[in-house]
Amino acid sequence: MIRSFIEISPESHFPIQNLPYGVFRPKSGGEGRVGVAIGEYVLDLSVVDEAGLFVDTSVGGKRLFHQSSLNAFMALGKEAWGEVRSQVQRLLRADEPTLRDHTVLRNTALLRQSDVQMLLPAQIGDYTDFYASKEHATNVGIMFRGKENALMPNWLHLPVGYHGRASSVVLSGTDVRRPKGQMKSPDAAAPHFGACRQLDFELEMGWFIGPGNHREEAIAVENAEDQIFGLVLVNDWSARDIQSWEYQPLGPFLAKNFATSISPWVVPLEALEPFRVACPNQEPEPLPYLRAQGKSSFDIRLEVHLQGAGMAEPQRIATSNFQHLYWSMAQQIAHHTVAGCNLRPGDLLASGTISGPEKESRGCLLELAWRGTEPIELGNGEKRVWLEDGDQLTLTGWCQGDGYRIGFGEVTGHVLPAFE
Known part of the structure; x- marks a missing residue:
């Protein structure tokens, strides 16, 4: 069973095996952006993208995660979803140093869920x-x-x-x-x-x-x-x-x-x-x-x-x-x-x-x-x-x-x- 460098209780709904998507904004202010839930935290995917960590995927540099809805990402389809999920899961693994050992990046990209306001995840047309x-x-x-x-x-x-x-x-x-x-x-x-x-x-x-x-x-x-x-x-x-x-x-x-x-x-x-x-x-x-x-x-x-x-x-x-x-x-x-x-x-x-x-x-x-x-x-x-x-x-x-x-x-x- 893969594990994250973030400590997660067995009763948590959001282990590294899950990684659900949501749209949020910090309570301190700012625009809505896309994140992933991991334990008691939100991984800000707009920060991950700006750091160049999606460069080898079909979403790299497209600023899909700087948006206040998931619609643009949803539209890309199963292959793109799989690429992003695999990369996010890799970055959060206990044996992966990219986020774990980069203090500034980690502290910028990971926010406590208690410090953010969740928004509707999509613009729902129908x-x-x-x-x-x-x-x-x-x-x-x-x-x-x-x-x-x-x-x-x-x-x-x-x-x-x-x-x-x-x-x-x-x-x-x-x-x-x-x-x-x-x-x-x-x-x-x-x-x-x-x-x-x-x-x-x-x-x-x-x-x-x-x-x-x-x-x-x-x-x-x-x-x-x-x-x-x-x-x-x-x-x-x-x-x-x-x-x-x-x-x-x-x-x-x-x-x-x-x-x-x-x-x-x-x-x-x-x-x-x-x-x-x-x-x-x-x-x-x-x-x-x-x-x-x-x-x-x-x-x-x-x-x-x-x-x-x-x-x-x-x-x-x-x-x-x-x-x-x-x-x-x-x-x-x-x-x-x-x-x-x-x-x-x-x-x-x-x-x-x-x-x-x-x-x-x-x-x-x-x-x-x-x-x-x-x-x-x-x-x-x-x-x-x-x-x-x-x-x-x-x-x-x-x-x-x-x-x-x-x-x-x-x-x-x-x-x-x-x-x-």
Whole structure:
């Protein structure tokens, strides 16, 4: 197992085996630039580039890392990503003196994460949210349509998705204000307008697109993973009562467009390779353009923690795993483009709520509290069926290796009351 000259705890999400990318600026001032997380530090790639340490790669001297987004780097593709990752990993190795023994360069290039402000990692042109967990879709279907009609007729044949709102994708730590909209209770004669009462979280993961494709050019399922720059945690907040009134016939609108929170560090797909696993068995067999060979999912443990305003510490309320997803990332990309849609660098795709077969693995309050009929009991005696003002949600996830973790950090959000 390779090691870094930087001391890193086995529980750290950011060992030398990970090296996720992010965009930051020092709290002391300055413009946004690209860095890599290593332990409790950020390696400033703009400093590494200025020092000439990327000269033998395709990115050397192009000032790609002096920018306030990863889009230009994402656009270069898999070969360039691999070159940079290999060079950064080499520079951080315990047996490599270039950074380790160059005090001035090391102190300039390495900043403590506590001394920087993280920014959105990309300029997100488009955001697509899928509905790729069979357990989640089944649970929701049972609640609203009964066991006999739990899954809609199309669900086992294609990755269901909808186009979300990119402008309201926000970084972890951003407060989320309770949305307003129209709602209608089943026994009411007419809808009313007001603050959402059934605010929910959704445990998801997202991935950023790299080079993309031309319009009218489909991405084949066997090539789709080459488009994935890296993955982030996603909390796609949801206003269930607004959604239940507005979603027919075209799907959610105000219920989903007010906020989607993502984690700041983008974990490269290459870092996840040791944790590759098979997707669930797909029956019936998908149509040819969706048929994928080999293992196309990953063993990523996911957790949700809730801390109410009256709680001294957060409480874990759910655990799930990325490998529960029925439709793979590659299948979702292939389906997204098969009609001729063009994906672009920095586009964000998300999985939809990730639920597993056990009650504690349900990835939202709608399922955990079973549409309000089974309240969650918290340690301080409080109960929850929906999120309350003052609640803070924290989603986290990691792959567990032998003596190290490939982690995603956290995505947090604090619920504020609706505007008056």
